[in-house]
Amino acid sequence: MTLKRNIPPKVWGVDRVEYIEPSRHRLTNGVELFVMNSGDQEVVKIDFSFKAGSWYGNSRLDSTMAASMLQEGTTKHKASEIANIFDFYGAQFSSASSYDNNYVSLLSLKKYLPQLLPMVSEIIREASFPEEEFEILRQKKKQRAIVDADRVGLIAQKSFLRNLFGEGHPYAPVASPEFYDTISLDGVKSHYNSFYLPGRMTITASGFVDTEVIQLIEDNFSASWGISNPLDNLNNHQLPIAEKTVFIEKEGANQNAVAIGKLFPTQNHPDYPGLKLLCTILGGYFGSRLMSNIREDKGYTYSIHASPISFLHNGVFLVFAEVKTDKTDATVNEIFREIQKLIGELISEEELIPIQNYMLGRILEDFDGPFARAHTFTSLRDVNMDFEYYNKLINTINTTTPVAIRELARKYLIPESMSTIIAGTR
Amino acid sequence: MIQFEKTTLPNGLRVIVHTDISTPFVAVNVCYNVGAKHEDPEKTGFAHLFEHLTFGGSKHVPDFDGPIQNAGGTNNAFTTNDITNYYITIPANNIETAFWLESDRMLGPKFTKKGLEVQRKVVIEEFRQRNLNKPYGDTWHLLRDLSYKVHPYRWPTIGLIPEHIEQATLEDVKDFFFHHYAPNNAVLVITGNIASDYAFRLAEKWFCDIPEREITNNIIFPEPLQTADREITVHRDVPIDTFYVSWHMGSRLDQDFYAADLLSDILSGGNSSRVEERLVKGQKLFSEADVFLSGENDPGLFVATGKINEGVDFEFARKAMIEEVQLTADSLITANELEKVQNKAEAEQVFNEIGYLEKAMQLAHYEILGDAGLINKQAEHYRNVTPEDIRRVASEILRTGNCNTLNYLSLKK
Numbered sequence: 001m002t003l004k005r006n007i008p009p010k011v012w013g014v015d016r017v018e019y020i021e022p023s024r025h026r027l028t029n030g031v032e033l034f035v036m037n038s039g040d041q042e043v044v045k046i047d048f049s050f051k052a053g054s055w056y057g058n059s060r061l062d063s064t065m066a067a068s069m070l071q072e073g074t075t076k077h078k079a080s081e082i083a084n085i086f087d088f089y090g091a092q093f094s095s096a097s098s099y100d101n102n103y104v105s106l107l108s109l110k111k112y113l114p115q116l117l118p119m120v121s122e123i124i125r126e127a128s129f130p131e132e133e134f135e136i137l138r139q140k141k142k143q144r145a146i147v148d149a150d151r152v153g154l155i156a157q158k159s160f161l162r163n164l165f166g167e168g169h170p171y172a173p174v175a176s177p178e179f180y181d182t183i184s185l186d187g188v189k190s191h192y193n194s195f196y197l198p199g200r201m202t203i204t205a206s207g208f209v210d211t212e213v214i215q216l217i218e219d220n221f222s223a224s225w226g227i228s229n230p231l232d233n234l235n236n237h238q239l240p241i242a243e244k245t246v247f248i249e250k251e252g253a254n255q256n257a258v259a260i261g262k263l264f265p266t267q268n269h270p271d272y273p274g275l276k277l278l279c280t281i282l283g284g285y286f287g288s289r290l291m292s293n294i295r296e297d298k299g300y301t302y303s304i305h306a307s308p309i310s311f312l313h314n315g316v317f318l319v320f321a322e323v324k325t326d327k328t329d330a331t332v333n334e335i336f337r338e339i340q341k342l343i344g345e346l347i348s349e350e351e352l353i354p355i356q357n358y359m360l361g362r363i364l365e366d367f368d369g370p371f372a373r374a375h376t377f378t379s380l381r382d383v384n385m386d387f388e389y390y391n392k393l394i395n396t397i398n399t400t401t402p403v404a405i406r407e408l409a410r411k412y413l414i415p416e417s418m419s420t421i422i423a424g425t426r
Numbered sequence: 427m428i429q430f431e432k433t434t435l436p437n438g439l440r441v442i443v444h445t446d447i448s449t450p451f452v453a454v455n456v457c458y459n460v461g462a463k464h465e466d467p468e469k470t471g472f473a474h475l476f477e478h479l480t481f482g483g484s485k486h487v488p489d490f491d492g493p494i495q496n497a498g499g500t501n502n503a504f505t506t507n508d509i510t511n512y513y514i515t516i517p518a519n520n521i522e523t524a525f526w527l528e529s530d531r532m533l534g535p536k537f538t539k540k541g542l543e544v545q546r547k548v549v550i551e552e553f554r555q556r557n558l559n560k561p562y563g564d565t566w567h568l569l570r571d572l573s574y575k576v577h578p579y580r581w582p583t584i585g586l587i588p589e590h591i592e593q594a595t596l597e598d599v600k601d602f603f604f605h606h607y608a609p610n611n612a613v614l615v616i617t618g619n620i621a622s623d624y625a626f627r628l629a630e631k632w633f634c635d636i637p638e639r640e641i642t643n644n645i646i647f648p649e650p651l652q653t654a655d656r657e658i659t660v661h662r663d664v665p666i667d668t669f670y671v672s673w674h675m676g677s678r679l680d681q682d683f684y685a686a687d688l689l690s691d692i693l694s695g696g697n698s699s700r701v702e703e704r705l706v707k708g709q710k711l712f713s714e715a716d717v718f719l720s721g722e723n724d725p726g727l728f729v730a731t732g733k734i735n736e737g738v739d740f741e742f743a744r745k746a747m748i749e750e751v752q753l754t755a756d757s758l759i760t761a762n763e764l765e766k767v768q769n770k771a772e773a774e775q776v777f778n779e780i781g782y783l784e785k786a787m788q789l790a791h792y793e794i795l796g797d798a799g800l801i802n803k804q805a806e807h808y809r810n811v812t813p814e815d816i817r818r819v820a821s822e823i824l825r826t827g828n829c830n831t832l833n834y835l836s837l838k839k
Binding site: 080298 | 495525
């Protein structure tokens with residue numbers, strides 16, 4: 001039988017996504033532990049999540065500096081000793097800060113957890129914030145910020161957020177590298193003392209997590225420490241009226257960065273699954289309308305994306321690209337033309353069906369293996385949501401209609417509501 | 427330990443299958459033994475431009491992305507100085523779509539004038555975004571050009587200059603395809619939720635009728651032994667002074683590769699490494715510093731770099747870095763240091779064996795090097811390295827006359 005290459009093989013839709021909820025445990029100090037146990041490699045990932053992100057900082061950068069300082073010394077060990085123990089056992093330790101939550105994470109071979117977990121516990125509970133390490137870190141971060149200040153892409157994205165949230169807002173990135181000169185060690189320490197507490201911590205363990213591992217976690221993290229701090233920042237930030245257009249000059253730029261968007265519903269909003277779909281059509285995958293038009297048809301850019309980005313208290317919609325300088329205006333016009341098309345025209349079945357299948361495939365990926373499942377679970381839990389979100393998303397993907405999609409575009413993508421930020425040369 | 431099965435089709439295509447039922451996906455990875463090093467020095471950047479073009483469709487496929495998205499999968503590709511690697515990840519029940527697409531790509535892409543025109547522009551924008559419009563973006567252009575005088579590693583995969591990409595013609599494109607894209611110049615790896623006999627049956631069904639082709643790779647002349655140190659200085663619109671120092675080292679298959687790799691880890695792998703402890707934190711010379719291998723298949727580079735802190739003398743800092751590196755050629759590292767980097771190598775090996783796609787890419791890479799089975803021998807090679815090996819390899823790499831220095835200075839100062 002000869003092969004019929006011009007007939008594509010039959011395609012099956014994703015009929016089932018196996019969520020597999022984590023098993024839930026509670027340590028004696030009340031901390032919740034979620035376990036995603038599977039995988040045949042003896043590898044364990046443990047993620048500690050703290051309600052301690054930049055949202056809670058008294059001064060901006062307190063949260064990010066606190067996260068970076070954790071491994072720079074404890075009451076019992078110097079930074080070099082801490083580094084040496086993780087390196088010696090080939091483990092990957094990280095401590096990072098985000099908008100709402102800060103994270104501490106350990107990836108290790110299971111066999112070394114007895115040596116490593118006491119150190120992780122010490123870092124979380126007894127970080128000592130030595131002055132000398134603080135100054136080194138400050139210098140390092142400032143240097144990095146100075147380099148970043150030369151990149152049009154980052155300039156545009158940061159001013160995009162500042163424009164929507166206002167200069168002092170916890171979600172707005174700081175404007176200049178000099179801001180690093182103003183951070184105080186006391187402020188950073190106080191951020192740590194107030195927020196890295198059992199009452200603000202949850203743990204997710206994934207991979208080869210047997211009863212032995214659970215016991216080790218209990219042994220190392222079930223104590224009480226610190227003085228609990230019930231005060232949370234209320235969402236009482238006054239948002240400014242955003243500028244409609246902002247241009248940031250960067251002399252000699254070889255490309256201009258374009259950021260277009262607005263404030264948007266957060267992930268827990270009933271319209272969010274539909275907006276996720278809408279953004280995918282516009283610029284959420286390789287075959288999207290923006291990619292097809294601006295990259296694949298016109299060649300103005302290497303890549304262009306549109307996405308909803310959700311923090312706990314606010315969300316934004318962002319279209320972003322770095323483009324040929326003399327095609328900046330043309331790109332902006334094409335972006336708005338594509339937005340207008342969503343508002344004015346109905347999507348065809350022919351275009352919609354592959355997008356539905358594509359999105360279902362990505363959902364399947366979100367649950368592929370213990371580490372992906374743990375990540376998916378944690379990112380939902382950190383915004384007070386659960387896997388129910390995926391039921392809604394799958395339902396929306398499967399039952400949406402061209403009219404419903406157009407309605408969402410009409411409600412949320414009004415061109416007059418958008419801000420356009422450009423960084424580069426005129 | 428990664429279990430896999432391998433067969434070779436009559437047309438020369440090597441097929442490797444590794445079953446991993448922990449995922450609902452399958453990866454189909456096709457690696458062609460062609461990279462930037464096979465390019466004509468007057469037409470650089472071509473292998474990468476060509477990779478872009480193949481997504482524009484092929485003999486029986488109007489476009490590549492649509493069918494994959496419709497089947498719930500994703501696809502991408504990358505080009506290095508050595509290879510061009512295409513991969514599709516797709517829910518296991520739609521596996522046949524991946525075979526249909528990748529076999530048609532090998533059979534013959536569809537080359538159109540419009541496709542070429544657009545992708546030339548896209549690649550030039552990629553060139554701008556990554557190399558011209560980004561601080562330090564031209565580092566590898568400069569460092570490669572300084573370090574290599576003969577071997578084609580002297581240009582990066584994006585190409586020497588945007589003009590080479592602008593000048594590519596449809597004739598060049600077709601020529602390139604028939605000289606390099608062939609079953610007998612490729613490795614097909616299938617990993618994930620698929621039984622091996624089914625995977626082999628599909629490989630036969632979709633790839634068997636693709637004809638073997640005559641491969642005409644340019645002869646790659648090895649880089650002659652460097653006998654005198656080289657140094658250049660450039661001034662750019664960047665905020666911070668930095669330098670790159672490179673030394674020539676052996677190939678990926680050289681037994682000494684493992685000692686060189688561990689040596690770079692001792693110097694800068696992790697926060698407890700020598701450079702991090704002594705120069706970044708101790709003497710506070712750099713905000714960031716790194717010692718690493720360029721990591722190609724043919725003899726590559728051993729590289730040291732540092733971003734110099736405000737107020738620190740450039741010459742002093744660079745000299746301190748070179749002395750730190752040199753120290754490993756003069757005295758033995760400690761047993762504890764060696765055990766540490768060997769443990770790290772072991773753990774990384776295990777971490778890399780978790781994802782089905784990573785496994786597919788690694789199997790393909792080792793097969794291109796000569797034997798997919800190498801994947802299961804790495805841990806042992808790292809374990810066998812001794813402190814004496816490291817000192818010997820360090821003194822060979824760091825010998826006088828083998829060194830290239832790029833001083834990358836800020837115009838702003």
